[in-house]
Amino acid sequence: MAKRKIDCWLTDMDGVLVHENKALPGAAELIEQWRDSDTRFLVLTNNSIYTPRDLSARLYRSGIEVPEDKIWTSALATAAFLADQAPEGSAFIIGEAGLTTAMHEAGFVMTDANPDFVVLGETRTYSFEAITKAIRLINNGARFIATNPDVTGPSAEGVLPATGAVAALITAATKRDPYYVGKPNPMMFRSAMNKLGAHSERTGMIGDRMDTDVVAGIEAGLHTILVLSGIASREDVDRYPFRPAAILDSVQDLLESGTGDGSDDKSHKGRKNKS
Known part of the structure; x- marks a missing residue:
């Protein structure tokens, strides 16, 4: 797969950044890195109950600082x-x-x-x-x-x-x-990119589900990363006729790769190994 320069990010919330209101490994640091570097990003959720302000407060209680204007709901x-x-x-x-x-x-x-x-x-x-x-x-x-x-x-x-x-x-x-409108409809990702002024070729999507995050990301033309900190397991991937660009244990691996797109040796090894 050709390497893509990613300068905008969409990320799911539950299973990627938090689990049962606790921050997952690397989540707070990744958001901080994006904010410090002025990287364009949005945190996405299919949950339509809460306002972005509510969700920002929830994430803050988990130790993750995400401004409400960086949250995009269904x-x-x-x-x-x-x-x-x-x-x-x-x-x-x-x-x-x-x-x-x-x-x-x-x-x-x-x-x-x-x-x-x-x-x-x-x-x-x-x-x-x-x-x-x-x-x-x-x-x-x-x-x-x-x-x-x-x-x-x-x-x-x-x-x-x-x-x-x-x-x-x-x-x-x-x-x-x-x-x-919400995931797995790629409409949700396209509306998020419109909000960011982003182009699909340079946008990455991080999710924990093959049947919503990854498939919608692929259909929207995004660089897709599946993390195994939520719903999906490595065994689940082989049940689908499509694959993400990278599979990581958690967003902590994005920090450790130094590239921000999961394209180091560790993530590709994760893609190829099958249980």
Whole structure:
């Protein structure tokens, strides 16, 4: 694979920078290195519940300093997409502050009276009334948008139904599939690059999942790095018909490589060895 000079970075959050609200090896140092060198970067998450300010505070408590303007959520990507589709449009929203704030700031009117869109995001308080209203609005012609296709989310008690699961319920009732903006749709990466003013040829993506981060990164034309500090294991890689540019144990290896792109001997050795 031809070596690429990477000067912009997109990185997933959970499994790459933090795990259960604890910083992963090298995460704080990597963000500090990017900030000190004025490297353009964004921290990405499919979670649409929280605002960038909320997430910045969460990362700070973990020991990682990420300004809120360096965080890009599926809610922000959804708002940016819809603002381009229907400037100053209207929407019925099922979601929490991360989504409603993003939609307000994008110029949308929140309404249940003949909206242009029904926008579904993640919430801890899905209500039968709101889901019923969404179904009726979609049947009446509102376009169906969802922030991300994740079907479950974590909690202290175990998994919770997430956006994709509730979207499936609405689809079953309406026969309408939503347009998902978040990962694995490369739309989310392209909107992040637009925010950075970045070009795909010189942008890297760091993630911990083959089925979202890596595949979306490849489809967006990015230099992809899989870290094994989250969901994916080395054995998982061989189940997919595509591969990342590099496989690392954690973002600590990016610091140790000295190149910032995982293209040293250690990372390539990690790519070739199979268990």
